[in-house]
Amino acid sequence: xxxxxxxxxxxxxxxxxxxxxxxxxxxxxxxxxxxxxxxxxxxxxxxxxxxxxxxxxxxxxxxxxxxxxxxxxxxxxxxxxxxxxxxxxxxxxxxxxxxxxxxxxxxxxxxxxxxxxxxxxxxxxxxxxxxxxxxxxxxxxxxxxxxxxxxxxxxxxxxxxxxxxxxxxxxxxxxxxxxxxxxxxxxxxxxxxxxxxxxxxxxxxxxxxxxxxxxxxxxxxxxxxxxxxxxxxxxxxxxxxxxxxxxxxxxxxxxxxxxxxxxxx
Amino acid sequence: xxxxxxxxxxxxxxxxxxxxxxxxxxxxxxxxxxxxxxxxxxxxxxxxxxxxxxxxxxxxxxxxxxxxxxxxxxxxxxxxxxxxxxxxxxxxxxxxxxxxxxxxxxxxxxxxxxxxxxxxxxxxxxxxxxxxxxxxxxxxxxxxxxxxxxxxxxxxxxxxxxxxxxxxxxxxxxxxxxxxxxxxxxxxxxxxxxxxxxxxxxxxxxxxxxxxxxxxxxxxxxxx
Numbered sequence: 001x002x003x004x005x006x007x008x009x010x011x012x013x014x015x016x017x018x019x020x021x022x023x024x025x026x027x028x029x030x031x032x033x034x035x036x037x038x039x040x041x042x043x044x045x046x047x048x049x050x051x052x053x054x055x056x057x058x059x060x061x062x063x064x065x066x067x068x069x070x071x072x073x074x075x076x077x078x079x080x081x082x083x084x085x086x087x088x089x090x091x092x093x094x095x096x097x098x099x100x101x102x103x104x105x106x107x108x109x110x111x112x113x114x115x116x117x118x119x120x121x122x123x124x125x126x127x128x129x130x131x132x133x134x135x136x137x138x139x140x141x142x143x144x145x146x147x148x149x150x151x152x153x154x155x156x157x158x159x160x161x162x163x164x165x166x167x168x169x170x171x172x173x174x175x176x177x178x179x180x181x182x183x184x185x186x187x188x189x190x191x192x193x194x195x196x197x198x199x200x201x202x203x204x205x206x207x208x209x210x211x212x213x214x215x216x217x218x219x220x221x222x223x224x225x226x227x228x229x230x231x232x233x234x235x236x237x238x239x240x241x242x243x244x245x246x247x248x249x250x251x252x253x254x255x256x257x258x259x260x261x262x263x264x265x
Numbered sequence: 266x267x268x269x270x271x272x273x274x275x276x277x278x279x280x281x282x283x284x285x286x287x288x289x290x291x292x293x294x295x296x297x298x299x300x301x302x303x304x305x306x307x308x309x310x311x312x313x314x315x316x317x318x319x320x321x322x323x324x325x326x327x328x329x330x331x332x333x334x335x336x337x338x339x340x341x342x343x344x345x346x347x348x349x350x351x352x353x354x355x356x357x358x359x360x361x362x363x364x365x366x367x368x369x370x371x372x373x374x375x376x377x378x379x380x381x382x383x384x385x386x387x388x389x390x391x392x393x394x395x396x397x398x399x400x401x402x403x404x405x406x407x408x409x410x411x412x413x414x415x416x417x418x419x420x421x422x423x424x425x426x427x428x429x430x431x432x433x434x435x436x437x438x439x440x441x442x443x444x445x446x447x448x449x450x451x452x453x454x455x456x457x458x459x460x461x462x463x464x465x466x467x468x469x470x471x472x473x474x475x476x477x478x479x480x481x482x483x484x485x486x487x488x489x
Contacts, residue, residue, distance in 0.1 A: 109352045116344050
């Protein structure tokens with residue numbers, strides 16, 4: 001194809017399948033290399049802690065705390081762990097923050113690239129499968145102790161319902177019917193949700209349960225940062241429903257968190 | 266060994282240009298025009314699934330006329346160019362000027378080096394943010410790049426459409442008024458029933474991705 005040969009400033013080569021942005025990067029030797037060497041623990045990097053998501057009547061809600069830790073130290077207090085993957089899905093990260101954020105950026109670009117080239121969005125299942133592949137490609141880093149485990153949720157435009165997926169370090173992909181959590185406080189969040197979750201939650205109840213679960217995790221797990229009223233740092237909360245991805249405003253999160261914290265007194 | 270016949274470069278370029286122009290003249294036209302708050306792209310297109318207008322990036326849209334496989338290849342190359350730049354640097358760093366330049370280089374190279382030139386014309390539109398002005402670029406089959414103000418037409422009837430619109434267009438109006446004005450110009454120039462519309466806008470008021478296709482209902486509603 002002549003466009004490929006006479007690049008004239010346009011990216012050369014037609015990678016196959018032509019819709020993958022990562023394949024395009026690879027063809028230009030620009031793809032991120034998920035490889036490392038040296039003994040485990042040789043590299044210390046900030047880690048994201050707790051993120052969780054749950055299904056409710058209109059879709060899914062996803063919550064992430066704001067803290068990143070490095071060993072026993074607080075590395076960042078205001079990190080963002082919940083992102084829009086595209087207009088109808090959200091992705092949250094736990095594990096090595098630097099690698100995870102880069103993975104999210106690539107994932108976002110990948111989804112948008114596909115959507116523009118094909119003129120249609122990937123199915124929700126397709127997006128989750130692709131994310132699983134990205135986690136698996138990260139496997140060499142896992143042996144260095146640099147682990148990334150995302151959480152993925154979105155609104156399935158075909159079945160008109162919210163769906164959510166959890167992953168493991170080797171790229172296993174599991175669809176959850178009710179809720180999912182990952183990160184250092186993920187287990188504590190899940191044990192809270194196991195008691196508090198109901199099938200018929202509406203939006204306000206779902207936001208309340210989700211934030212309470214995060215607070216429960218921060219009570220049990222030192223690495224998880226709960227709502228910080230003194231500094232005014234509150235968790236990132238997003239919903240994905242039939243109208244798409246939307247971020248819950250900070251004031252609303254602050255109000256719900258304050259009420260939930262009040263209950264602990 | 267036989268010697269190739271000598272063809273003077275003037276003749277070569279003239280033949281190629283004529284060939285490309287003939288191909289483009291068969292294609293239906295597309296108009297890009299500013300309206301209050303954004304940029305409208307309106308094309309005559311009987312197909313509901315094969316698009317001539319498409320999203321390139323947050324603030325940038327692409328329209329192509331001529332041979333489908335050729336402008337489709339350019340569209341894909343444009344999306345790759347933009348996504349690469351946005352990924353490697355940042356989203357605000359992707360601008361229409363650089364993209365139009367890349368199209369110009371590519372088409373120019375193809376025109377001089379390939380067996381046959383591309384029978385296409387390209388329109389690259391960008392909606393300005395934070396009070397910046399909108400941009401409309403036109404790239405022709407030989408790689409010539411035009412920077413147009415207010416509106417821009419490509420395709421078989423581009424010249425006639427441009428002169429017709431120049432009489433009507435003064436300053437950006439509402440979206441519906443703009444659709445009507447462009448559609449009337451099409452009707453006046455083509456002197457026949459229009460086969461169907463394809464329309465999209467770069468809506469300067471929306472956040473991040475500003476490109477939006479207008480549905481057939483929305484287009485029909487603009488005429489009432």
